[in-house]
Amino acid sequence: MSTSNWTRFNQHITRYRELGISLDISRMQFETSFFGDMESKIARAYADMDALEGGAIANPDEGRMVGHYWLRNAELAPAEQKAEIERDLADIKAFAADIHNGTITAANGEKFTRVLLIGIGGSALGPQLVSDALTDHEAPMALSFLDNTDPSGIDKVLAGLGDELATTLALVISKSGGTAETRNGMVEAKRAYEAAGLDFAKHATAITGIDSKLDNLAKQEGWIKRFPMGDWVGGRTSVMSVVGLVPAILQGVDIDQFLAGARDVDEKTRQKNTSENLAMKLALMWYHAGNGKGEKDMVVLPYKDSLVLFSKYLQQLVMESLGKEHDLDGKVVNQGVAVYGNKGSTDQHAYVQQLRDGVNNFFVTFIEVHEARQNLGANDEVEPGATTGDFLQGFLRGTRSALSESGRENMTISIPTVNAYYLGSLIALFERAVSFYASLVNINAYHQPGVEAGKKAAGSFLEVLKAARGFLADNAGTDLTATDVAKGIDADVESTYHALVHAAANASGINHTLASTPEEDTFSVEA
Numbered sequence: 121m122s123t124s125n126w127t128r129f130n131q132h133i134t135r136y137r138e139l140g141i142s143l144d145i146s147r148m149q150f151e152t153s154f155f156g157d158m159e160s161k162i163a164r165a166y167a168d169m170d171a172l173e174g175g176a177i178a179n180p181d182e183g184r185m186v187g188h189y190w191l192r193n194a195e196l197a198p199a200e201q202k203a204e205i206e207r208d209l210a211d212i213k214a215f216a217a218d219i220h221n222g223t224i225t226a227a228n229g230e231k232f233t234r235v236l237l238i239g240i241g242g243s244a245l246g247p248q249l250v251s252d253a254l255t256d257h258e259a260p261m262a263l264s265f266l267d268n269t270d271p272s273g274i275d276k277v278l279a280g281l282g283d284e285l286a287t288t289l290a291l292v293i294s295k296s297g298g299t300a301e302t303r304n305g306m307v308e309a310k311r312a313y314e315a316a317g318l319d320f321a322k323h324a325t326a327i328t329g330i331d332s333k334l335d336n337l338a339k340q341e342g343w344i345k346r347f348p349m350g351d352w353v354g355g356r357t358s359v360m361s362v363v364g365l366v367p368a369i370l371q372g373v374d375i376d377q378f379l380a381g382a383r384d385v386d387e388k389t390r391q392k393n394t395s396e397n398l399a400m401k402l403a404l405m406w407y408h409a410g411n412g413k414g415e416k417d418m419v420v421l422p423y424k425d426s427l428v429l430f431s432k433y434l435q436q437l438v439m440e441s442l443g444k445e446h447d448l449d450g451k452v453v454n455q456g457v458a459v460y461g462n463k464g465s466t467d468q469h470a471y472v473q474q475l476r477d478g479v480n481n482f483f484v485t486f487i488e489v490h491e492a493r494q495n496l497g498a499n500d501e502v503e504p505g506a507t508t509g510d511f512l513q514g515f516l517r518g519t520r521s522a523l524s525e526s527g528r529e530n531m532t533i534s535i536p537t538v539n540a541y542y543l544g545s546l547i548a549l550f551e552r553a554v555s556f557y558a559s560l561v562n563i564n565a566y567h568q569p570g571v572e573a574g575k576k577a578a579g580s581f582l583e584v585l586k587a588a589r590g591f592l593a594d595n596a597g598t599d600l601t602a603t604d605v606a607k608g609i610d611a612d613v614e615s616t617y618h619a620l621v622h623a624a625a626n627a628s629g630i631n632h633t634l635a636s637t638p639e640e641d642t643f644s645v646e647a
């Protein structure tokens with residue numbers, strides 16, 4: 121390593137010595153003037169964060185406060201929210217104790233042994249990350265997920281539960297209480313419980329907004345429990361609310377430590393000395409790398425299997441927050457930062473070739489975990505003088521050097537180990553970086569207007585599908601093209617074609633005859 125790299129490393133590593141967390145930005149190629157040039161934007165970002173944490177309507181489009189930082193320090197919250205946070209935390213702990221000790225049992229009187237979490241997006245990604253990162257076969261309850269409306273996916277999970285369904289607690293999570301995928305998962309799960317002779321209500325718990333469709337259903341059917349969600353917690357930042365904490369504690373995760381890790385990072389990154397503020401530095405590096413316009417993608421590479429879902433989690437946190445068409449002044453900006461990655465060194469044998477030699481359209485965030493193995497002293501030498509953990513560190517260092525040599529920017533976040541505390545810390549670090557970055561580029565990070573377009577289009581497609589099936593049935597025995605059907609039901613012809621193909625693939629009575637073009641294909645039902 122050259123002297124200048126070493127000097128730069130010493131200059132540009134920020135260490136929270138008492139927490140054991142550091143950020144090394146020495147391999148990012150910013151000019152020395154960069155931080156000074158950004159000063160006014162930085163000042164605004166700090167002011168925005170103060171206002172947000174102080175209870176301002178930080179999500180103006182939805183007229184909502186943004187309270188996820190209060191979840192780990194209720195003292196900061198307005199009185200009403202403080203009371204809710206404290207009540208929920210006590211309630212979560214009492215509920216978990218009741219489930220674990222058998223005060224609340226399954227309908228057959230036995231203790232619950234498993235959890236089936238039904239949710240999507242922010243109502244699943246956090247629990248998936250926490251479960252994968254922090255639990256193992258010794259967890260008091262195992263967790264399965266229905267996080268899609270894919271029937272074969274649902275079948276696979278339910279089949280995997282088998283007879284254990286009788287002692288499986290269903291946790292249906294939806295902030296809005298009206299998300300189609302989650303509703304469908306719940307309906308299918310309910311059917312499976314009923315098919316096994318089990319009363320779904322006696323196995324179900326809802327986590328949802330007060331008076332949502334789901335809340336009302338759970339109330340009406342007398343589910344075991346309903347945990348309310350405040351509208352001041354966004355889905356993608358809900359992992360430290362009831363959404364993340366209920367499944368976590370059921371699996372034996374130390375939720376107090378999880379919250380403490382986040383609270384400590386919040387505190388450290390609340391102070392306004394940028395050279396000591398890891399979250400602001402992270403946001404500034406995103407700004408620098410992508411020229412404030414997201415021109416470069418963020419590749420997240422944790423060198424630790426237990427963090428493999430972290431980039432998937434960050435995809436929603438970063439991309440749903442920052443991917444916006446308009447800025448806060450209504451100007452079209454098409455902002456965003458794309459995120460991908462899995463884990464090192466595995467990815468070295470997949471796409472790192474392109475990172476090193478191909479198109480330079482990314483920056484890498486390595487996540488280094490100092491502790492190689494919890495069982496220190498295990499005999500894990502794989503050749504004289506080198507352990508598997510030594511290799512893992514070698515590959516991280518090697519990839520960092522190789523990328524730096526070919527002018528690929530990268531930074532490294534280091535943590536001592538993966539546990540509840542440090543997972544909470546990492547999540548907080550990125551949450552705060554997202555908040556800061558949104559201010560640096562003047563966007564609302566807390567709404568998601570773009571998602572609605574796809575939901576509406578899916579709704580229209582289902583209408584076309586129903587009408588197309590009906591039209592085929594009314595014209596049984598006749599070969600019809602998509603154009604014939606589209607005219608008959610007054611729908612867009614391409615949507616009609618896709619609806620007919622889907623209908624034919626999923627019903628034995630509908631024939632699809634392939635011709636040389638989709639236009640000439642015919643569909644029929646037997647008379």
Ligand SMILES: O=P(O)(O)OC[C@H]1O[C@](O)(CO)[C@@H](O)[C@@H]1O
Binds near residue numbers: 241302440568571
């Ligand atoms: O918790 P809900 O309301 O079911 O929403 C699930 C996810 O759907 C989204 O609203 C996007 O469609 C996410 O923001 C959210 O995390």
